[in-house]
Every structure is written in C-alpha cells, then in structure tokens.
Amino acid sequence: MSVTVRIPTQLRTLTGGAGELALEGTSVGEVLKALDAAHPGMADRLFDEAGGLRRFVNVFVDEEDVRFLSGLETPLSEGQTVSIVPAVAGG
C-alpha cells in the first residue's frame, strides 16, 4: 500500500531536503517505521522512550489528526497522505 508522507522543514535534513516521500505501509505506525528505515534517525525524533509519538509531534492522515483516529494503529488506504506537523502557538 503506497502513501505520500509530507516532511516538515525540521526533518528535511534527514531526507536530503525532500518534503514529500512515497512509502509503503498499512498503518501510520508502519509507514513511520518505513520512514525511519529509509532515513535513519527519524524514529528518534518522532517517538518517545515508550514508543509513542512525542508530545510536540502532530501526525495527520489527510485532514485528520491521528489522535482523533486510532493513533499509530490508524489504518491507511492506497493514495492517502500522512503529514508530520510540529505544534504551533496560539492565535
């Protein structure tokens, strides 16, 4: 299952500057593992010691925050977009 993963500026040093990647996986967790396999160092930045997403890392599937879905277990279908977005201050 191929999905598009959008990478924020802060992580593009690990992707050689790429802001969008095509990766395989059937869940958000699997795709993020595939991201780490392709670009080592990603997992350290995205996950805390317990293996959950770090407090200030937001992950979206299309328009939806995965914390409203099933977190890292959220299933993916072909062609969906997974976006990694840092938290923003108030407005």
Add this chain to the structure above:
Amino acid sequence: MDYVTGLRCRECARAYPAEALHVCDFCFGPLEVVYDYERLRAELSREQIAAGPHTIWRYAPLLPVADPVPIDLGAGFTPLVRADRLAAELGLGELWIKNDTVNPSGSFKDRVVSVALTKARQLGFKVAACASTGNLANSVAAHAARAGMVSVVFIPHDLETAKVVTTAVYGGHVVAVEGTYDDVNRLCAELASDRPDWAFVNVNVRTYYAEGSKTLAFEVAEQLGWQAPDHVVVPVASGSQLTKVAKGFAELHQVGLLDEEPHVRVSGAQAEGCAPVARAFLDGADAIRPVRPATIAKSLAIGNPADGWYALQAVRRSGGALAAVSDDEIVEGIKLLARTEGIFAETAGGVTIATLARLAAQGVVRADERVVAYVTGHGLKTVEALAGTVGPSATIAPTLEAFASAVELESGLGHRS
C-alpha cells in the same frame, strides 16, 4: 544591544542561535529565548523602567529584540483597575482587573505582535503572516500596516463579523479557511515550510512572539508597587499566555526587580466547549487530549493547544486550578464585569470572569488573597455573543407620559421633586 544569548529547547536543552527558529530539530520541543540574567541583574533598575515609554517597550531589556524604533502602536501599560464592586459580588477581598481590552487593536495580542514583527523586521522578513482566531489577525494586520509590511492572515471562515472587518480594514490579505482554528493552524505550519521568507508570527517567529506576554506580569507587578499578586486568573487557548505570565513574575525576581521570591498561584480559564487543558487538570491526567471546539469563546477555541502541557504544569506547580465554564456562564461573566466595573470584555473575558466566580465559590480563589484577573479582549469584537440578552429597557413615544409609565428606577432615584 539586547540581552539575548541564544535559543534553547525547552525539552532537551539543545542550543540554537537567535534566528527564525521555533522548534527543536531533534525532539520538536518549543524553543525558548535565553537571556544573560547576570548582566540584567547588574544593569536593569526600576528607575530605568519607570523612565521608559508607557508601552511594553519600557521592559525592552527583558524582551527578545532591541530596536530604538520598534513596530509600535502603543501596546501595553494598560490600566490595572481595583474591582471592589465585582469583589463584593464574588465574596472576594482585594481584586484587580488587568484591563487589556484597551490595547490599540483591542486585545493583548498587540503585545506579542509588536515584539514578533519588530524581531521579524530585524531578521529581514518583508511579509507578516499568522494563523488566528481573530484577535491576532487584527493585530498583525494593524502592525504590518504601520510598518509598511505585506500581511497575510489566515482565519477560520466562521469568525465573528467584527473580527473580520477589523482585520480587513488594514488592507492586507485576509484568507478565510473552511475549517476550525486547528485546521488553519496546521495549514500555516505546513505553509511555513514552503514559504520560509514569510514571518508567521505564531509559527516560525513564535519563540519571540510568545515572550511579549511576559509584559502582562511585568506591568501588574510594577503597578502594584513592585509586588507580585497572590493569585492570577488567565484565559487559556494555546496555553502560551498563561505560561509566560508565570515566567514573567519569576523573571522579575531573577533580575532583582522583585525583592521577595514571588509565589503567584496561577489559575487558568477555559470554555466547556473547548477545555482540553482544564479537562486534563480535572482528571489528574498528564497528556492533553485534543478536542473539537464548540463554544462562543472563539478566541479561545484551540482544540490542540501547543503550550497546553506547559500551562498545565505551571498551574499545578503554583497551586492554582483550571476550570471550564459554559456558554451561558460566559455571557453572564461578560455582563457581570460590565455591570460592576464598567469594562466590556469579549467572550474570552467572560470566560475569565466566569472562571473567577467559579473558583471563588469553590474557595480556590480566596478572600485573603490579592487577586488579578486578566481581561484580554474588547467586547465590541464579539457583540454577537450578547444578541438577545441585552437591549433597550423600553421603546417609547417621545413624551413624558410614555417615559413615566415605561421606566421605573430603584426607589429614590426615579423622580425629581
């Protein structure tokens, strides 16, 4: 010459230079400005501050940018009003209202924007942008106009009419996004990656922006004769303001401007329809679960608060509390403040006053404390919230008879004799 030595990650303490950076490359933690407190302690005096302008810039050494001519509409140094009539209604003793409704664009956001855009200009940015629930949009559009910068502000499409008009009038770009503030926020976070030459005040300039809120603490302490209050009540949206108010009091002591170490209890106010931080507090939880906002307090409608965790820590550490109030209580809070003190607040101010009333009734805010409630936006921005709840006492023919039969004042006030 400023006192900034660099930036540092709040989570993992990695150091960064004082540039347009807001997130740690390693752990995504927010970056904080680091000051040379030793030098501040040696060089900064109450007299020097008292001789400064009647704006936030009187505290320039404690702000993250030095500029002899900042981008300034006169933000800050707003009245601290003793509120005896409101205190009597709530069973409190010494109560003060920090009336931040009177800022140039009608909210505390002028403090953070003046700082953010002055720093952005120094860093070479020509475009000022933001994601906003309304008040920030007003302020960015106004300050950008003053500075001759291009502005692009992003707002949710369902904002109050007044907040749209009072942004668009400044002539910048106003983009209404079909979604909630959290959707707008996320769009801007992604846009900031694609438009590195735009200063998004609450994204890539956030580190500097947030520091402006410390002046809410500085002013209160100075206005109380260089003393900290015992308890403050602060509205919570992203949690940044509350966190910085707490930091502001601590910093004044750190640089020697407060003689005694302050022990300010910090309490937070949220609306029931968007209370992720209050919910975590009441549940005793550590993680803040995002929510989908549904409240009339649109300026506080941030379902996924970036600094929520820090606000929660600041409240817990200080022995304060958080509460969440209903839309009806918010309207009552607006009316109570207006009726007792002559101050007309927007919905966020209604949240603050209603929370103050709740915490006073629960005995959390006490009559033996010196209390300050922060009222941070003007009521004219959100008049829709009061629709149908206030209006003329009577509509009459222009005759004495019609008036006499329609209006009855309290006894002794009604008639000339």
